[in-house]
Amino acid sequence: MDYFFIGTSLIKIVCLLGFVLGLMNYAVYAERRVSALIQDRLGPNRVGPAGLLQPIADAGKFLLKEQFTPAHVNKLYYWLAPCLAMVPPVITIAVVPFGSTLFGVPMVIADINVGILFVFAIASLGVYGIVLGGWASNSKYPFLGGVRSSSQMISYELSLGLAVIPIFLLVGNLRLTSVVQYQIDHGWLIAPFIGDWTNLGKWLLAIPMFISFLVFIIAVLAETNRLPFDLPEAEQELAGGYHTEYASMKFGLFFLGEYIAMITGSGIIVTLFFGGWHLPGIPDGSHGWIFGLINIAVFFAKVAALIFLFMWVRWTLPRFRWDQLMRLGWLFFFEIALVNIFVVAIILIYFHL
């Protein structure tokens, strides 16, 4: 038994989990401030300096409210559903490389050879929380929300999976650290001007990669049930959807699970398309621990920028209609992703990349 490995892994798990849960709380705060900014309001600014203690007040409210269970629900599954909605996004973070090395320890919790498939597999389990929440509530609106959500997540999983195939055609490996390493050697996938910029094939390749990126980010929006794809919880139509019958921390788990899914999704997009923890000109952690820390900071800065993009989208675009959503997923993104794979394969063969 390798005690060094187990010890460092435990430290990494505790630190990353704590950091991501903190980031999640401040993502909620940021969402409220960004929405206020976009709608020309102030947002929460009373609790602490600039409202920075607002997440703590929110958490206190979630925890101290009455744990009310309606009489008509299916008790076991009603209690199980919020946990099932929260856990999968947290587990997925395990395979995302969030830094280079720190004191010789690689900054990824589990570097498995099926990295991206692991992400998809665990993310696809997230639908159980929502479906069970809708079913166990035993009332009309939550049930409709659960049905909508399961069909939406199944539909967009296809585009999500197909959109990353071009990357793995290029890298030749499903390991997420290899994707980052490839981007360090050859430049970020959607930014061909980084690294060896004289190669024509790289510039051509950036076009399908950008299409891949668009399909992937839109599918992530749909998978995390955020506007413009938040039909499962559409307040105006379904009175809150699958979490209508939930209150206090049980609602909190659904709500925060959505934010963790957003953070994890951003982390994966950064790893796949934006070079992970790499920034041109900054060496990796083997040159000193300060660079290791800078790499981690770069990764989370990119994640924060993407989270801001998600919020910007949410407060700018209106919601899709149900049939539009399905048509978009099945008749548009699915085909584009398929064609994209062929284009990338042809470029790869022609330019011997």
Next chain:
Amino acid sequence: MSVFLFWIFALMMLVFGVAVVINRNPVASALSLVVSFLALAALFMSLDAYFIGIIQVLVYAGAIMVLFLFIIMLLDLRAEELRKINWVASAGGLAVALALMVQIFAVIGRFSLAKQTFPSLAKSTSDDVHRIGLLLFDNYNLPFQIIGVVILVATIGAVMLSRRETR
């Protein structure tokens, strides 16, 4: 440690597998099957077959069982829960299962190949994704394509059968 984990996950798989059969509530049955699949995936991973384990979760637990649950939820569950247990049929099923188990044990007990220990996968040099891909797309490419066509035909047939006549 890994033997300990094997027993935990094997036990989990069996207990939830039995729960699929004995639960009266179809939703509970479906969820038990999901847990059973997850434990099976964990067993695959303890053999260093990460790809098969992950595909087990992705395809069975993540996609097929969601569709099952989706359909079950739309049904009326009261009728199923109120049905009486048919003791004669249960005893018959149990007897058949036991007979099958005895047969399997008897055959494996006499089969000399079953007694050898296979070398662990972790000692091989290439990773399992590469080798499965090579097998499927190189050695067995034609059967693979034929299976694809057969599944496509089945899908089209299902769509045709479930479509309502438009006049």
